[in-house]
Amino acid sequence: xxxxxxxxxxxxxxxxxxxxxxxxxxxxxxxxxxxxxxxxxxxxxxxxxxxxxxxxxxxxxxxxxxxxxxxxxxxxxxx
Amino acid sequence: xxxxxxxxxxxxxxxxxxxxxxxxxxxxxxxxxxxxxxxxxxxxxxxxxxxxxxxxxxxxxxxxxxxxxxxxxxxxxxxxxxxxxxxxxxxxxxxxxxxxxxxxxxxxxxxxxxxxxxxxxxxxxxxxxxxxxxxxxxxxxxxxxxxxxxxxxxxxxxxxxxxxxxxxxxxxxxxxxxxxxxxxxxxxxxxxxxxxxxxxxxxxxxxxxxxxxxxxxxxxxxxxxxxxxxxxxxxxxxxxxxxxxxxxxxxxxxxxxxxxxxxxxxxxxxxxxxxxxxxxxxxxxxxxxxxxxxxxxxxxxxxxxxxxxxxxxxxxxxxxxxxxxxxxxxxxxxxxxxxxxxxxxxxxxxxxxxxxxxxxxxxxxxxxxxxxxxxxxxxxxxxxxxxxxxxxxxxxxxxxxxxxxxx
Numbered sequence: 001x002x003x004x005x006x007x008x009x010x011x012x013x014x015x016x017x018x019x020x021x022x023x024x025x026x027x028x029x030x031x032x033x034x035x036x037x038x039x040x041x042x043x044x045x046x047x048x049x050x051x052x053x054x055x056x057x058x059x060x061x062x063x064x065x066x067x068x069x070x071x072x073x074x075x076x077x078x079x
Numbered sequence: 080x081x082x083x084x085x086x087x088x089x090x091x092x093x094x095x096x097x098x099x100x101x102x103x104x105x106x107x108x109x110x111x112x113x114x115x116x117x118x119x120x121x122x123x124x125x126x127x128x129x130x131x132x133x134x135x136x137x138x139x140x141x142x143x144x145x146x147x148x149x150x151x152x153x154x155x156x157x158x159x160x161x162x163x164x165x166x167x168x169x170x171x172x173x174x175x176x177x178x179x180x181x182x183x184x185x186x187x188x189x190x191x192x193x194x195x196x197x198x199x200x201x202x203x204x205x206x207x208x209x210x211x212x213x214x215x216x217x218x219x220x221x222x223x224x225x226x227x228x229x230x231x232x233x234x235x236x237x238x239x240x241x242x243x244x245x246x247x248x249x250x251x252x253x254x255x256x257x258x259x260x261x262x263x264x265x266x267x268x269x270x271x272x273x274x275x276x277x278x279x280x281x282x283x284x285x286x287x288x289x290x291x292x293x294x295x296x297x298x299x300x301x302x303x304x305x306x307x308x309x310x311x312x313x314x315x316x317x318x319x320x321x322x323x324x325x326x327x328x329x330x331x332x333x334x335x336x337x338x339x340x341x342x343x344x345x346x347x348x349x350x351x352x353x354x355x356x357x358x359x360x361x362x363x364x365x366x367x368x369x370x371x372x373x374x375x376x377x378x379x380x381x382x383x384x385x386x387x388x389x390x391x392x393x394x395x396x397x398x399x400x401x402x403x404x405x406x407x408x409x410x411x412x413x414x415x416x417x418x419x420x421x422x423x424x425x426x427x428x429x430x431x432x433x434x435x436x437x438x439x440x441x442x443x444x445x446x447x448x449x450x451x452x453x454x455x456x457x458x459x460x461x462x463x464x465x466x467x468x469x470x471x472x473x474x475x476x477x478x479x480x481x482x483x484x485x486x
Contacts, residue, residue: 002269003272004268004269005102005107034105034106034107035106035107042364044364046106046107048107053269069367071367071381072264072265072268072381073102073107074101074102074109074268074281074284074383075316075379075381075382075383075384075385076260076264076316076379076380076381076382076383077210077264077267077268077271077278077280077281078210078211078212078233078235078260078263078264078267078379079188079209079210079211079212079214079215079280079315079316079379
């Protein structure tokens, strides 16, 4: 099992979509929300994703395909 | 001895022991080293610092490690040079260059890696690791060699040959990864969670980042125990920018220097300027970008300290400048031709950014101004090789006179 800490950023048109719930339905991934700020104009959520590595990868690809930006919580580590 | 008392979350304030951690387990905020400043104030003095080694370790009381056992390649206390020629050109009477290109592996990264590798030994890690596109790779490999540690260096497979050699020579395990910049980031984050290694800018990041404070301390000491009016700093993750400010404020709080009135000016190249773009847009959220810049050592698309850099700008009444890509080389040439210092592309961003700051009136002629040069020009020869010319002649006086003197 792998864990990955990510930040989802929602644009206004995606704020009403239950994307995090859908992610857990479509893929065998545990989604653990650790922080969020969702308003009319924008929204973000910090999550820990837990599951098999390839399932997490596929899940992230699906989330990105909805238009949500997905980044690592730690920022880029390549310097 | 070290005066670090805890790791503290920069978001929720929760405290942790000084372990190899970088993220708050509750809110995922970044952790930063907290110190017992009362104890430091009883121990530290200008005299104590001046009697210390002529390296960054003269400030060991303000670093989160035991400096008596530092992994030290004689990093720091680099020259702060008055720059009269460039100053005259730009219209500044008190311009200084902090030349950090003369560190052991030719960049400021030796400061942060010296702290991280010292801390890694304290934790009894056997392996030092990083993901890098250049400067960090060489510094981690060199410090691991000095410390007798194993080193794993992860690089993108298409990294320039010169940078590969600059790290490989120290004998690390050098791993080239086929994949995008994002793939390298992602893999290294996962490896850091999986293996018991000291990843200098992941699980060691709170300690690593503190090394950059010495760039603030040194400038203040070298200016005769006072902070400059302006600092011009290149930024990638934004960490160094925030830590120079932190260093100056710590010196002020410890009454080693008078009140700080420094304006912190960030510079980024247009091809990767997520923090400066957020500043210009007046927002606090830094939107990640895909880097496409000649200034590869500044090409961090998702900067870890972006938000905190914006806070530093606000606190210091500073600003951020975006330098067009086609002005980067001109900045390198301006510094080389006027002051005899050859800097890498990040330094070109600083000098061209400085020129823009002066032109828009942000810096006055009589104010003490320090431009931070953080890497050596030999690291990015490919960026400037098309700009240099030489004349080839026959080995005769007449050929010399015709083709050189009378050309």
